[in-house]
Amino acid sequence: MMQELGQYIEEHWQIGPELQLKILYTFIAFLLLLLIRLIALTLIFKSFKDIKHRYLWKNGVKNAYYIILLFVLLNIWIDRIDSLGTFLGLVSAGLAIALQVPIVNLAGWIFIMVRKPFEVGDRIEIGEDAGDVIDIRFFQFTINEIGNWVDSDQSTGRIIHIPNGKVFSVSQANYNQGFSHVWNETKVNITFESDWKLAKVILTEIVNKHAEELSFSAKRKLLEASKKYMIFYSNLTPFIYTSVKDRGVELTIRYLSLPKKRRVIEHVIWEEILERFSKEETISLAYPTQRVYFEGDNPLLKRSKSQK
Structure with a gap:
């Protein structure tokens, strides 16, 4: 069969036996490497159930396939140049200009992998x-x-x-490397007339209920990260900061959260805040308001007229 294929190519394409062998070897290399790749992928899908591990192995096999195929093809087709280094030197100048962006991206891939x-x-x-x-x-x-x-x-x-x-x-x-948690802050504004101390006690109970477990988990992660990075926090427990704004007292809840669960935790915390505050007559949430005075009703104008 191989002889018939060679005769057909020689008769119709008029190419020499050396080039015929190169084409034949290239065809065989493609088939063998493709078969090996398919077998490797089959083993990966059978051995790994975790999606991330399966993806990493599948991606590694794909990259190895292209790299090995490139070296095999170079070995088949480049035989008139004494040194592969010489060949690379001849084409490197042209590649650097024509393929500048792809080369930078390939270098970026190597950097990401290493x-x-x-x-x-x-x-x-x-x-x-x-x-x-x-x-x-x-x-x-x-x-x-x-x-x-x-x-x-x-x-x-x-x-x-x-x-x-x-x-x-x-x-x-x-968000994940080094220190697996991120700090999140939820700002709660209450009126000046509210019992801000009671509000702070309630907020402390709420945030400890939903974020305390994450803080203990973060300590373990932080200890692992400190072995590789210069990361240090003296306090990982939730804390509430008090400040005064133009519309009332602002209580800022600061706590640790997993990056992908930040909105879920904030949602749970806010729902409980609204529920607990609704039961307290001495606590009212602050919000922007505007006072409108009709002519003659402004107390400042009345005071100025009485002074006259």
Whole structure:
């Protein structure tokens, strides 16, 4: 069969036996490597049930397939150049100009794989974009966008593809790496006439109920992160800060939360605040108000007239 294929190619395409062998070897290499890739993917899907682990192994097999295929093809077709380094030197100048952006993106991929500023599943912010990393490829990585027109870092439903080379030009914030929790603050405004001390006691009970477990968990995570990063917090327990604003007393609840559960915890805390405050006659939430005086009813004008 191989001889018949070679004769057919030689008769119709008029190419020599050396080129025929190269084409044949290339065809065989494609088939063998593709078969190995399919077998590896089958084993991965059978061995790993966790979606993230399955994705990482599948992505690793895909990258290894392309790299091995590239080296095999170079070995088959490049035989008239004594050194692969010489060949690379001849084409590097042209590639640097013609493929400048792809090369930078490929270097960015290597940086991401080796340095690991983020991984699949991490929530990051890079430049003006923020989201959960769902894919990392040779030339770009993909995030599931959060924020933008949606409040509290929840998903917008959009997928954003970002060039890998962007990791060299803009800063990146990782919500998960190092310290797995983030600080969140909820501001509660009450009137000056309210019993702010009682309100603070109620808020302390509420935040301890919903965030205390996270604080203990954060201590363990922080201890692990301190081995790699210079991260130190003296206090991880929830705290309530008191300040005075123009419309009343502002009580700021500061507590730790997992990045992806920030809105859920704030939702639960606010619902309990509204329920508890509604039962207290001495506590009223503050909100912007406006007083309207009809002609002659303004007490300041009446006072000025009486003084005259």
